Amino acid sequence: MTNLPTKTDFSHVRDWVFDLDNTLYPHHVDLFAQIDRNMTAYVSALLDLSREEARALQKRYYHDHGTTLKGLMIHHGIDPLDFLEKAHAIDYGVLSPDPDLGEAIRALPGRKFIFTNGSVKHAEMAARALGIFDHFDDVFDIVAAEYVPKPAGATYDKFMALHRVDTLHAVMFEDLPRNLLVPKALGMKTVLLTPRDAGHEFADAWEKHSQEDIHIDYTTSDLTAFLNALR
Structure with a gap:
């Protein structure tokens, strides 16, 4: 399911912030x-x-x-x-290069960041396997966050301050609804990545999107299609 944006919806965005796991690659890969x-x-x-x-x-x-x-x-x-x-001692071979996603990210106007509760090494390995790593300006990881993970507000503040992000001109892509609460409160656009499989079972109820999540502006199960709609 995707509610596609119009290009004008994101014409003000200059900083594009992406979670890594189950966001830059889809849930069904199950890395x-x-x-x-x-x-x-x-x-x-x-x-x-x-x-x-x-x-x-x-x-x-x-x-x-x-x-x-x-x-x-x-x-x-x-x-x-x-x-x-x-x-993170895992097999990244389950990820395949995704040139369409890479081109969609490359074409975005402004800076692009990976903001993950994992490590820089994990983010780089996964993004390189997808063939998209070189399109990002930086990776902000759990070490840079001093091991305080999302959704802690202090961690978002640390990321925004480090990269001088104007939150009123930024968007965050995430697969966990609770990790978009702070970005929305800071004035960012928010996009939730959902599983392509409608019957996907979440480990915890709080991981699932509900109608009460009014802090989520858009949902999509296809990141490439979503980004291409902005071109």
Whole structure:
């Protein structure tokens, strides 16, 4: 499902901000499933838990703290760089080059950023596999955020200040509704990426778009088509 914009809707935009996972590539690729398994294995080994116990704790930390990593840092004092390295030890070969998306991003007027709760290395590996990395001006990752993940307002403030983003002339693309609350409050346009499969099952109810999400300006399951509508 896509509600396509008109070019004039975004004629004021000069900064284009994209989440990475399930945004620059679609949900059905399921790259994040590999990361998810790695995080479960990490928690299991760290705390000597069964896979089921580890996954339950992992998801609780994700829900309560924005990322599993932040929960592990708060409650168990782990080395975040070690965690990120192990979590992102995945096969990026499941991603295929997407020249149409690359051209659509390249054609956007202004600056383009990746703003992720993952690492710069993960963002670069994924974006290079898609063939789109060279179209971005910078990557703002969880390390730059000092491990405070979206949707924390302070992290958006840090990103905006670092890159001197005028939020009234910016847009954010995300796959999680709650991560668009702050951008909307700051005056940004907001676009939610939804699964192409209408029957997609979300792990948590709060990940799903609802009619109550009035902070979301547009929804689309096809990022390339959405961006091409602006050309």
